Every structure is written in C-alpha cells, then in structure tokens.
Amino acid sequence: MIYLDSAATTFQKPAAVEQAAGRAFRELSSPGRGGYAAAVAAAETALDCRTELQQLFHAAGPDRVVFTMNATHALNIAIKSVVPEGGKAVISGYEHNAVTRPLASLGAGAVVASAPLFRPDQALEAFDQATRSGADAVICNHVSNVFGFAQPIEEIAALCRDRHIPLIIDASQSAGVLPLDMTALGAAYMAMAGHKGLYGPQGTGVLLCGADANPKPLLEGGTGSLSRQQEMPDFLPDRLEAGTHNMPGIAGLLEGVRFVRRQGVRSICRGERQLAALTAAGLRRLPGVRVFAREDLFAQTGVLSFVSDRMDAMAVGAALAQRDIAVRAGLHCAPLAHQSAGTLESGTVRVSFSALNSEVEVFRFLETLADILQGKS
Incomplete structure (x- = not known):
C-alpha cells in the first residue's frame, strides 16, 4: 500500500x-x-x-x-x-x-x-x-x-x-x-x-x-x-x-x-514539504485539477488538497483505494475550513506525508491518478 x-x-x-x-x-x-x-x-x-x-x-x-x-x-x-x-x-x-x-x-x-x-x-x-x-x-x-x-x-x-x-x-x-x-x-x-x-x-x-x-x-x-x-x-x-x-x-x-x-523537526518538515511540492507540481499538469497550494508552498506543510472537475472527490478517493493508494476525501471533520476555502459543497481529496514516504510513491500516485481521471481501468 x-x-x-x-x-x-x-x-x-x-x-x-x-x-x-x-x-x-x-x-x-x-x-x-x-x-x-x-x-x-x-x-x-x-x-x-x-x-x-x-x-x-x-x-x-x-x-x-x-x-x-x-x-x-x-x-x-x-x-x-x-x-x-x-x-x-x-x-x-x-x-x-x-x-x-x-x-x-x-x-x-x-x-x-x-x-x-x-x-x-x-x-x-x-x-x-x-x-x-x-x-x-x-x-x-x-x-x-x-x-x-x-x-x-x-x-x-x-x-x-x-x-x-x-x-x-x-x-x-x-x-x-x-x-x-x-x-x-x-x-x-x-x-x-x-x-x-x-x-x-x-x-x-x-x-x-x-x-x-x-x-x-x-x-x-x-x-x-x-x-x-x-x-x-x-x-x-x-x-x-x-x-x-x-x-x-x-x-x-x-x-x-x-x-x-x-x-529533527526542521528536517522532517523539509522532507514533507519537498514531497508536497513535487505532488503539487504533478497535479497541476493534470487537466481539470485544482490544487490548493501556492507555487512555493508558502505557509504550508506537507498536507495538500485538490479537486478535479472530472470526478467527485469521494469517487477519486475510492478509485485510489481500489488501487491500494490511501488518501482522504470529503470534509475531513473540518467543515469550517472548507467554508473558509470555498469547498464546503465539494470537499477535497487530501494527500499528506510523513518522514517515511518517498518520491517513488509520489510518482506512482500521480501516474495512477492520471489513469483514473482519464477513465483507464
């Protein structure tokens, strides 16, 4: 997984x-x-x-x-x-x-x-x-x-x-x-x-x-x-x-x-942000995907949300789960945050990292998501 x-x-x-x-x-x-x-x-x-x-x-x-x-x-x-x-x-x-x-x-x-x-x-x-x-x-x-x-x-x-x-x-x-x-x-x-x-x-x-x-x-x-x-x-x-x-x-x-x-806390943060930045860059290349991040990941840690105009957030999360990739989709027990960001009706798909994740996993996730959004089985 x-x-x-x-x-x-x-x-x-x-x-x-x-x-x-x-x-x-x-x-x-x-x-x-x-x-x-x-x-x-x-x-x-x-x-x-x-x-x-x-x-x-x-x-x-x-x-x-x-x-x-x-x-x-x-x-x-x-x-x-x-x-x-x-x-x-x-x-x-x-x-x-x-x-x-x-x-x-x-x-x-x-x-x-x-x-x-x-x-x-x-x-x-x-x-x-x-x-x-x-x-x-x-x-x-x-x-x-x-x-x-x-x-x-x-x-x-x-x-x-x-x-x-x-x-x-x-x-x-x-x-x-x-x-x-x-x-x-x-x-x-x-x-x-x-x-x-x-x-x-x-x-x-x-x-x-x-x-x-x-x-x-x-x-x-x-x-x-x-x-x-x-x-x-x-x-x-x-x-x-x-x-x-x-x-x-x-x-x-x-x-x-x-x-x-x-x-070291700073080292952990740096590693997680690098993975989040790599993910954000890959998501931006996918048609119809909106990423909630600034280009430089300013004021952000290794937690990243996105939405697609091709699939509902819950459907994306379920499709990834079927392919053994674990993400979180929906409102994440924080409706106030979604209200603030304008995503209360749609929710988001969230990816979040730890010190034990790798770039290889990011590339696999991006490839799999691209296939899902293109309707490939």
Whole structure:
C-alpha cells in the first residue's frame, strides 16, 4: 500500500514504536499502582515520555505534560477549563470539529477570525480585529488538517499575551513537524495527537498545560494518589489522568518522540514539504485539477488538497483505494475550513506525508491518478 494519509494518522511507524508497544504488554503494568517491578517500570516509562515531550516543546515541566486518549480529548479539557457556558471564544477559520463541537456544547459564541488560504498576514489581522473587545479564549489550529495552512502562531500568541487572553493551540498537525516552544508562546494549553507527527500509536494524545494553567478534570476516578479524598488531586498530571494509563501507547509514543528528536523537526518538515511540492507540481499538469497550494508552498506543510472537475472527490478517493493508494476525501471533520476555502459543497481529496514516504510513491500516485481521471481501468 502507498499510504498518503498521515494527517489522519502516521500509519507507518518507526520499528522501535511497534517494538516498545509489544514490550509494554509483557513488561509494564500501571504507574502508581504498586511498588513491584512492572509498576515501577511503567512509572519510569511514563516519566521518560513526559520528559521527552517537555524537552521537545519546552513545557514548564514534565508534570505539565498530560496524557490523553487523543487530541480531541485534550482539546475538550482545555476548552472546558477556560471557556464558561455561554462564553466567547475567538477561533480561526480552519478549526476542526474537535474545537467547534465542544464550543457548541457550551453554548459559547465563536467569533471566526476569517482569512484566505496561505495569507498569514490577513489571519493575524483578523485575530487582531476579533480580539479587540476581549474573549474568554483564543483557539487556533496551528496547521489546517485539510490544507496544511500554517497560521502565524507566534504573532497570534504575542497578541494574546498583550491582551491577557488565554491561548489554546491545536497542534494536532504541527507537533513534530514545526518548531513549537510552549514557554516562549505563553500559551495556556497546547493539545496534540500522539499518533500523527509524533509517530505514536493510535489512542494517544497529549495536553501541555502552561505554568499558570488551572485545568478542570473532564473525568473523575482513580489516580493512584490521594485515594482517601473524593475530589481529584489538585496537582498535575494526576488531576487530569483518571483511570488506568494506556502503557503500550505511552511506551510507543516515547519511541515516536525520540524518533522525531533524532531526525529533527526542521528536517522532517523539509522532507514533507519537498514531497508536497513535487505532488503539487504533478497535479497541476493534470487537466481539470485544482490544487490548493501556492507555487512555493508558502505557509504550508506537507498536507495538500485538490479537486478535479472530472470526478467527485469521494469517487477519486475510492478509485485510489481500489488501487491500494490511501488518501482522504470529503470534509475531513473540518467543515469550517472548507467554508473558509470555498469547498464546503465539494470537499477535497487530501494527500499528506510523513518522514517515511518517498518520491517513488509520489510518482506512482500521480501516474495512477492520471489513469483514473482519464477513465483507464
């Protein structure tokens, strides 16, 4: 299979990730649940993973690194910690349903800082305008999961600091791909998937909590600490980690993060963008294909969408799947992003890369797509 859907999950993992997850089944129990060897080893693995993440993202400390089930889980904690019912949040025009649905459940007003694709200057201006009357929070999708549009997060963060507005960063598509410094940004929370650019197993996510953040538990239950009291502990990470940890996932995530740190975030980004640029150039040569990218891939990562005037996006995705090429077609759980780009009715076909893709796969994809659009069997 040629796998070009890493914006959903990096299905291809470094070998060490699978090996670590397998060892966890045999060697790790649960941290904080005993003093025997398997429990101690689990606690050490969890701490090692928190420490690697803290160092990669310059978080305030390992204790401010919280394990979650996925980025959606992390975003729900962050949003419901700072946005009250009926409150107000300023969001970008490229947010995922993992942001818009929690806001809707709170009955919160969402002011959209709208900007065209690949125009970070206009995105910053939109956030400037939208926050002048204040807000309970600013929530920004750092990189669009549909179009790969990288928003000017450093400048948006500076704006939030100046206006004393808590910033929640959805780093689901940027963690492990673009440099992120939690301390320098001064964000209240940063949420990310473990199974995308960090190369961990599915079912892993991370919430980084700012030094002054006071998060509210989304779940209550056992933590292995302060068991006599009926309130969740007031310290992190225990306050947000109710129940048994996903140790195979955490062990795999640890190796994924180590892989990212060895490769280097900038190197990974450069490789993914080169593949995306090669793909965009090839797509532009196909009749009737519209590619959502600037010529130089400005303000964009290795995530690329396109549409064809010859075939519906879903039909293109299905035809590629029949030929063992994995892409994503449709609205990608982000209707707001499609509304912003004018593709809400059509959706798009998305190709997205990881450090484990190659130019050979790009050429095979382009050749296959050309055959499909020409009606060849």
